[in-house]
Amino acid sequence: MKNLLVAQSGGPSAAINATLCGVVEKGLADKNIDKVYGAQNGIIGILAERMVELNALLSNPQSLQLLCQTPSSALGSCRMKLSHWEESTFEFEKIISIFRKYNIGYFIYIGGNDSMDTVHKLSEYCRLRKINDICIMGAPKTIDNDLMETDHCPGFGSAAKYIATTFSEIACDCNVYALPAVTIVEVMGRDAGWLTASSVLGRINGDSAPDLIYLCEKPFSVDGFLRDVREKLGEKHAVVIAVSEGIKNEAGEYITDCLQDRTTDAFGHKILAGAAKYLEEIVRQEIGCKVRSVELNLMQRCASHVASAADIYESRLLGMAAADYAMAGGSGKMAAIKRISTKPYQFEIEFVEIEKIANQVKTVPLKWIHEQGNDVTQEMIDYLLPLIQGELPCTYENGVPVHFRLF
Amino acid sequence: MKNLLVAQSGGPSAAINATLCGVVEKGLADKNIDKVYGAQNGIIGILAERMVELNALLSNPQSLQLLCQTPSSALGSCRMKLSHWEESTFEFEKIISIFRKYNIGYFIYIGGNDSMDTVHKLSEYCRLRKINDICIMGAPKTIDNDLMETDHCPGFGSAAKYIATTFSEIACDCNVYALPAVTIVEVMGRDAGWLTASSVLGRINGDSAPDLIYLCEKPFSVDGFLRDVREKLGEKHAVVIAVSEGIKNEAGEYITDCLQDRTTDAFGHKILAGAAKYLEEIVRQEIGCKVRSVELNLMQRCASHVASAADIYESRLLGMAAADYAMAGGSGKMAAIKRISTKPYQFEIEFVEIEKIANQVKTVPLKWIHEQGNDVTQEMIDYLLPLIQGELPCTYENGVPVHFRLF
Known part of the structure; x- marks a missing residue:
């Protein structure tokens, strides 16, 4: 014994x-x-x-x-x-x-x-x-779903279900006013974008969010982002965006580090703000419409x-x-x-x-991310869907x- | 007809x-x-x-x-x-x-x-x-529950249930490490603290959060807050705090305005950070333990x-x-x-x-807030409980x- x-x-x-x-x-x-x-x-x-x-x-x-x-x-x-x-x-x-x-x-x-x-x-x-x-x-x-040699990781499916549910609810929330508004939702993941990708399931039953999805696997361009947001605002009044906390620029630097200069008017020193907060400030300054940021924070990993x-x-x-x-x-x-x-x-x-x-870290395959880097493919949806059932x-x-x- | x-x-x-x-x-x-x-x-x-x-x-x-x-x-x-x-x-x-x-x-x-x-x-x-x-x-x-002439307002009970549920889950999340850590959770409410008060129900089944509750009805003292946090950290390693977004100092100024000076080392200019983010920075500077802030944000009003x-x-x-x-x-x-x-x-x-x-605005009766201003009374719990059932x-x-x- x-x-x-x-x-x-x-x-x-x-x-x-x-x-x-x-x-x-x-x-x-x-x-x-x-x-x-x-x-x-x-x-x-x-x-x-x-x-x-x-x-x-x-x-x-x-x-x-x-x-x-x-x-x-x-x-x-x-x-x-x-x-x-x-x-x-x-x-x-x-x-x-x-x-x-x-x-x-x-x-x-x-x-x-x-x-x-x-x-x-x-x-x-x-x-x-x-x-x-x-x-x-x-x-x-x-919850990050980044372990090698397993199709997916325990804990990820529940986090993905919370994220999808929350995006579907935020879609309803953001659509109420007939005014242009941008809502940027930050999802956990510094090196792997699986959780952010799961936000796409918020649309699975016809809800309208997220409109744009940016994963940390693909270099993030602020100019490209602003172009995407302006284009979406031309189509609809409420734009909801999912971003990985770990989005990085072409040089591989975290946006939260390299945006410090660009947001000097708003933030004087380096502060511990997340990616969404920075992008909120950028949208406020450069587009000027109503904008807010949301962090799913601890809730995405503990909403049992x-x-x-x-x-x-x-x-x-x-x-x-x-x-x-x-x-x-x-x-x-x-x-x-x-x-x-x-x-x-x-x-x-x-x-x-x-x-x-x-x-080791398993990241999202680049072929599952749209070429423009602002959404994910049907293959990604097919992969994710069984995990939140x-x-x-x-x-x-x-x-x-x-x-x-x-x- | x-x-x-x-x-x-x-x-x-x-x-x-x-x-x-x-x-x-x-x-x-x-x-x-x-x-x-x-x-x-x-x-x-x-x-x-x-x-x-x-x-x-x-x-x-x-x-x-x-x-x-x-x-x-x-x-x-x-x-x-x-x-x-x-x-x-x-x-x-x-x-x-x-x-x-x-x-x-x-x-x-x-x-x-x-x-x-x-x-x-x-x-x-x-x-x-x-x-x-x-x-x-x-x-x-x-959801603010601040209409006169009605015992409570439709929408408040669901928001309160989400808040109580989330605090009970955050309690589990924060207790895992054996290290001192402070988690500050900001709840909606600029003029009335009903939503923040409902966090108390996170403890109703024995979960440990929130440890401290600060409503916007009672003047908020940063020194008193730091004293409370230090005292709690003497009793337990994971301290979870609920604060109203609208907490104000003795002069009636929002903490987010009057703390600008005190956090100059961290924040150079006025930024659009919430109360919890400011308090996070204060705790980091003055207590120095692990600290983070969470905003319940849109989720508290749309988690149907x-x-x-x-x-x-x-x-x-x-x-x-x-x-x-x-x-x-x-x-x-x-x-x-x-x-x-x-x-x-x-x-x-x-x-x-x-x-x-x-x-008009119906605020939380002061007699339902502890004298020290860091928790609510049994009368408040009795009032809240039927609304989340x-x-x-x-x-x-x-x-x-x-x-x-x-x-």
């Missing part, structure tokens, strides 16, 4: 607890597993021996359901990368000794790029040291009340698959989604070498969603 | 179409009404004769249901006030002539303070000119996918009541909600003189809510 350990890492999402749920369910159901532990705050919690026994806390279906509708990491998270063992073996030795102390045979780490780096280093360390009785697996998570059923389902399955694979003796891989077909949507779960994933019943009390707290 | 006219005015909300729905349902059901017209963009659309016949468009239950889950004003809106008739009777004469042309016997105007000013002037003009065959009624709407069932129900009833009252010969009043009891929640609809409402089924297609378009 061995014990299973699970931990969460990286930025919050609406689905990371569904993956935790899948891992725990498998651990509880397996007769060869004694205890299921969760480490608080990821790898930091392992090093600090902050372990929580989850068996009793998560043994009833209602707790598991509430866990799945709770955004963010119920175990807490961290942003810590292990040093390389050639530089220092201290952290590795400490982790292994704690694993021994708690009789951990299986460790599942749920997270994004940095977390997969941890899985990679830890499993490599075990392999080199011939520690064969500890299996270490990764389960993906990131409008989570995608497809996303929560797949996230749970990936947690289960990672646990199963580890309990069968597998190590050093990440459970991933392979898309078999788009229409109808079909996928299977596969297990990919962790070194193909750690520290389905609504889940959400348990409310007192008119507010109920969340699950492990501690 | 006469015709009924309805129009919408002022800022969007998630419930103003439910009131439209109630008016139209009553108009369609009354055997003395021939046609139900909607004017596009409020009083402007009446003056421009942009009338839409609604009978066929809204005669089936599915359209009415979709209309109720569509945020913003389906008929479009405007921000126009009529001149006083002692200055110019032109607009009044024009409106009455158009009413005659379309055989309008009943006009229901749905909106906030400015719209009730229009109802007041138009009904007074008719009374003075002895035009007795045109009945003019107001139906309230404003998470509308309050109580709000949508009451909004529809108020539309029905205003139409009924007009069709029975009443004029110059607004349908309003009178709370009979809070536990259990009971209300009735009454009709109040429009001059008691037009151009119940969730409505929302029709989705392709994973995104469906909205109704009249044109």
